[in-house]
Structures are given as C-alpha cells and as structure tokens.
Amino acid sequence: xxxxxxxxxxxxxxxxxxxxxxxxxxxxxxxxxxxxxxxxxxxxxxxxxxxxxxxxxxxxxxxxxxxxxxxxxxxxxxxxxxxxxxxxxxxxxxxxxxxxxxxxxxxxxxxxxxxxxxxxxxxxxxxxxxxxxxxxxxxxxxxxxxxxxxxxxxxxxxxxxxxxxxxxxxxxxxxxxxxxxxxxxxxxxxxxxxxxxxxxxxxxxxxxxxxxxxxxxxxxxxxxxxxxxxxxxxxxxxxxxxxxxxxxxxxxxxx
Numbered sequence: 001x002x003x004x005x006x007x008x009x010x011x012x013x014x015x016x017x018x019x020x021x022x023x024x025x026x027x028x029x030x031x032x033x034x035x036x037x038x039x040x041x042x043x044x045x046x047x048x049x050x051x052x053x054x055x056x057x058x059x060x061x062x063x064x065x066x067x068x069x070x071x072x073x074x075x076x077x078x079x080x081x082x083x084x085x086x087x088x089x090x091x092x093x094x095x096x097x098x099x100x101x102x103x104x105x106x107x108x109x110x111x112x113x114x115x116x117x118x119x120x121x122x123x124x125x126x127x128x129x130x131x132x133x134x135x136x137x138x139x140x141x142x143x144x145x146x147x148x149x150x151x152x153x154x155x156x157x158x159x160x161x162x163x164x165x166x167x168x169x170x171x172x173x174x175x176x177x178x179x180x181x182x183x184x185x186x187x188x189x190x191x192x193x194x195x196x197x198x199x200x201x202x203x204x205x206x207x208x209x210x211x212x213x214x215x216x217x218x219x220x221x222x223x224x225x226x227x228x229x230x231x232x233x234x235x236x237x238x239x240x241x242x243x244x245x246x247x248x249x250x251x252x253x254x255x
Contacts, residue, residue: 023043066166090104113238115188
C-alpha cells in the first residue's frame with residue numbers, strides 16, 4: 001500500500017460555507033467541487049462545509065507528473081492541517097472517497113469520522129466496463145473543466161489520461177489495511193452504483209466501526225440524485241446519541 005505520496009503538496013483551492021463543526025467534502029475525479037453542491041447546500045446549515053479541489057481539478061492547477069491517490073491524500077492532509085483544524089468530519093465521493101480513505105489511514109488523528117460515498121478500496125471493486133467507459137469523456141465535462149481551470153481546456157485530455165493510468169492499478173488497499181482503521185466509517189452507495197455492491201459489503205465488514213447505507217433507486221450519482229436523503233443519513237451517522245439496536249450482531253456490547 002502506497003499512502004505516503006511523493007513531492008511537495010499542492011496548495012488546494014477551496015470554498016467554505018456555513019457554521020458549525022468542520023466537515024470536509026472531497027469531490028469525484030475528473031470534476032470539481034461543483035459536483036458536491038447539492039449535498040453541500042443541505043449540510044451548510046449544520047456544519048462549516050469545506051470543499052477543496054484536488055490537484056489538476058477545478059481551480060487547482062496541475063503541478064505536473066502522474067496523478068495518484070497518495071499524492072492527493074498528501075495534498076489533503078496539508079490542507080486539513082492548514083485550513084480545517086482537527087479532527088474533522090470527512091467525506092469523499094467516488095475518487096474523493098479513495099483520497100479520504102487514504103487520508104484516514106495515514107493520519108487518523110485528523111479525522112473524526114469518515115463517509116465513503118460511492119467509492120472503492122481496491123480497483124477491482126468497480127463494476128465491469130466502468131473503467132473502460134472512462135476513456136469516453138462527455139463534452140460537458142471538458143466544458144466544465146474549461147470554465148474554472150487555470151490550465152485551460154486543452155489540458156483536460158492530459159488529466160483524463162493521468163486518471164486512466166491511476167485507475168488501472170489504484171487503489172489497492174487490503175482487508176488488513178481497513179481492519180486497522182479504528183474510527184467510525186459510513187459506507188454509502190446507490191443500489192445501482194458503478195461500485196459493485198459485493199465490494200461495498202466487503203469494505204463494510206472489514207472496517208471495525210462501519211455502518212452501511214444502500215440508497216434505493218440511485219446510481220453512482222447518488223449524492224446528486226438524493227442529496228436530502230443522503231444528508232439525513234450522514235447527520236444520523238454523526239449523531240453522538242444513537243440508540244441501541246434491538247437485535248445487534250456485530251455491535252453487541254460483548255463482541
């Protein structure tokens with residue numbers, strides 16, 4: 001497992017809104033923080049919501065070299081130390097979920113709890129054909145990139161190629177890696193997600209303090225399709241006064 005990253009951290013552009021405990025949301029790959037706008041709007045009444053944009057994404061320039069989850073995790077750790085205070089609520093969506101997981105594994109002292117939304121812990125967790133389809137990027141994504149990127153529209157093809165290479169071999173976290181992450185984690189995905197449901201269940205079972213939420217009639221766009229429901233699931237997950245369940249198995253007091 002490579003969690004250390006290489007080179008100097010990139011300084012991430014970010015937006016912040018709302019008041020309350022800090023809640024950092026990490027966007028999907030190939031997009032920017034606007035993909036989190038529906039959910040951020042739901043959460044801003046209860047949290048100080050921070051939405052950094054990863055290297056080569058959104059307003060943050062590409063510093064050169066390959067993209068990796070380890071490097072993006074290093075950038076995010078530097079951001080948390082500089083801007084957010086610690087520990088924070090942390091959520092990652094799709095590629096952002098992998099970055100968030102890498103951050104939590106490397107620096108659990110910075111993370112209060114974690115939401116892994118529509119993300120994998122191993123590249124084998126994507127449904128068949130998903131990675132191949134990423135080579136066919138819709139024009140609207142290039143248009144969106146061009147609207148905010150300091151690198152210009154012509155650079156987007158290079159970003160897509162870097163992501164393609166990264167996705168071919170990353171992430172590659174093991175069940176043992178997950179078992180060592182002893183903090184609350186919510187594994188959340190749509191019932192018709194690009195993440196294989198079996199993979200999400202494996203992640204849930206490997207994490208010692210995990211909860212699982214499968215959102216009905218939702219795809220890989222789950223946070224955009226049902227932001228209100230997802231926000232309620234997340235705030236319930238964050239609650240400190242959760243009632244005991246009636247017939248617990250993995251959460252039995254003597255387990």
